[in-house]
Amino acid sequence: MGFKVLIPQDVSKVGKDYLLERGYEIKMGKSITVEQMIKDVEDCDAILARTAMFPADVLRAGKKLKVIARHGVGVDNIDLKTAEELGIWVTNAPLSNANSVAEHTIGFIIASARNFVRCDKEFKAGNFEIRNKLNGYDLEGKILGLIGLGRIGTMVAKKASLGLDMKVVGYDPYLTQDDVIPQIELINDWEYVFKNSDFISLHMPATEKTKGIVGMKEFEMMKSTAYFINCARGEVVNEPDLIEALKTNKIAGAALDVFSVEPLPKDSPLFGLDNLIITPHNAALTKEATMRMALHAAIGIDEVLSGKRPSWPVNNPKIK
Numbered sequence: 001m002g003f004k005v006l007i008p009q010d011v012s013k014v015g016k017d018y019l020l021e022r023g024y025e026i027k028m029g030k031s032i033t034v035e036q037m038i039k040d041v042e043d044c045d046a047i048l049a050r051t052a053m054f055p056a057d058v059l060r061a062g063k064k065l066k067v068i069a070r071h072g073v074g075v076d077n078i079d080l081k082t083a084e085e086l087g088i089w090v091t092n093a094p095l096s097n098a099n100s101v102a103e104h105t106i107g108f109i110i111a112s113a114r115n116f117v118r119c120d121k122e123f124k125a126g127n128f129e130i131r132n133k134l135n136g137y138d139l140e141g142k143i144l145g146l147i148g149l150g151r152i153g154t155m156v157a158k159k160a161s162l163g164l165d166m167k168v169v170g171y172d173p174y175l176t177q178d179d180v181i182p183q184i185e186l187i188n189d190w191e192y193v194f195k196n197s198d199f200i201s202l203h204m205p206a207t208e209k210t211k212g213i214v215g216m217k218e219f220e221m222m223k224s225t226a227y228f229i230n231c232a233r234g235e236v237v238n239e240p241d242l243i244e245a246l247k248t249n250k251i252a253g254a255a256l257d258v259f260s261v262e263p264l265p266k267d268s269p270l271f272g273l274d275n276l277i278i279t280p281h282n283a284a285l286t287k288e289a290t291m292r293m294a295l296h297a298a299i300g301i302d303e304v305l306s307g308k309r310p311s312w313p314v315n316n317p318k319i320k
Contacts, residue, residue, distance in 0.1 A: 003305050006044040008032050008052050011071055015048065015294025022302055034058060041065060046301045048294075049078065051262075056082040067304035069297035072097060072284060074233060075314050076206045083315060090314040091300030094151060096292035097284035102155035104283035105231050108255035109160065109199055112227045113139055117277050139164045145197030146170040147214075148232065149180055153203035157184045169193055194221040199229060206233035214238065219245035227253050231283045234258040243269050246276055257283040 005019055008029030016026055029040045032052035041047065041062040047054070050071045056079045059065065068078055070092040083090050111117060114136035122130035144160045146153045149172040160166040161183035170184045171193045177186045187193050194200060200222065204210050215238035222228070228251055230237055239260045245251050253275035262281055264270060270278060284293070296312065303310045 003045040004043060005046045005048055005301055006037075006041050007048045008037055008040065009050040009071075011048060011050065011297070012291045012294035014291045015071075015298040018295055018298040019048075019301065024301075024305075037061075045305060048297050048301060051077060054078045059083055059086055059088060062088075067091065067301055067310070069093075069300035070314070071293045071297045074205060076233065076235070080315055084317050087317045089300075089304045089310055089317055091297070091304070091310045091312050092314050093293045093296035093300070094312055096296045097286075097289040098151040098155055100286045100289040101152050101231050101283045102159060104257060104279070105152075105156045105201055105229060106159050106163075108229045108231070108257075108277060109139065109144070109164075109201070109227075111277055112199070112229070112253055112255050113137055113142075118274060139166055141165065141167065142198040143167045143169060143196055145193040145200045146184070146203060147193065147200065148172055148203035149175055149184065149186075150203060152231075153201075154181055154184070156201060156203065157181060169197065191221060194218050195223075197226060198223065199227050201229040202232045202236060204232055204236055206235040210236045212236070212238045214242075216241040216245065219250050222251050224250065225252050227251065227255065229255045231257045234260045234262065239270075243273070246273050249275070253277070255279075257281055 004025045004027055006027050006029055009032060019026060027044060030036050034055060034057060037058045038061040041058060044062060045064050045066050047068045048071060049068050054068060054077060059079060059082050065088050067089040068083065073092050073094050075090060075092055078090055080090060115134050118134060119130055144166045146157060146168060149170045153170065157168045158181065161168050168184050169187045170180060171187055171190055175186060180186050213236050219241060242254060246254060255277040257279045258281055270276060300310045300312060
């Protein structure tokens with residue numbers, strides 16, 4: 001075929017094998033700086049992209065570039081407008097990690113309700129009596145409010161409702177009740193969901209419209225006993241407002257897998273909060289999901305370079 005695929009950050013072997021078996025040449029990137037990727041992409045027909053930033057300068061440097069396949073779902077690290085203008089397909093892997101992120105979210109809900117992290121810390125320090133001082137609570141009958149009802153939000157709803165007997169309400173301005181599963185009560189009132197839920201879980205993309213959409217106004221609406229969970233994108237939350245809400249106990253606690261700046265700076269106030277659980281943006285990084293992400297990204301590359309319309313397109317470019 002003579003096609004070359006740039007992989008700036010390593011991926012699971014199954015994805016690379018898929019490409020090699022079909023005759024593609026793989027070029028491993030030297031680094032993920034914009035300057036280096038501009039050099040690396042010059043002779044490449046495709047990019048298998050993970051978390052590095054792919055601004056216009058990188059895309060324009062790829063004179064032969066026909067497709068950028070995202071290893072995962074979010075594409076906020078790719079300049080979609082420029083890709084569209086240059087006739088470059090952008091694909092993602094929406095079926096690869098939805099269940100993994102949904103399971104992580106459920107884990108956050110249980111860990112928050114039962115104080116797993118704080119009890120673990122105290123017990124290891126010799127405080128057995130923490131069992132009588134820090135009581136958790138049952139999830140049966142509690143209200144889970146979901147903001148965003150795509151694949152992940154829907155999976156969380158199923159697991160919470162059918163597995164934990166929680167009541168699930170959801171907010172998604174793009175859907176009607178007929179569009180959602182029976183386990184979700186669709187609420188078209190943003191404030192109602194925040195005011196009445198025992199847990200709020202975000203499942204929305206980071207866009208210009210959603211950036212910083214959740215802030216102090218929302219935290220002040222929430223019950224003082226409620227928990228806030230974000231496994232979506234850090235940019236959709238006003239992080240200083242969340243820190244203040246946690247410090248002043250406006251809400252009971254939070255659990256975050258994503259942050260406004262990643263990696264999280266070592267001096268971030270988030271590290272010092274006892275009522276917060278944090279994980280290093282690894283909700284989607286199970287062994288199974290990383291294999292699916294690599295494979296599905298490779299499939300997207302092969303489809304485009306074989307002259308087919310990709311199964312999971314993010315844009316619809318004018319082909320050059």
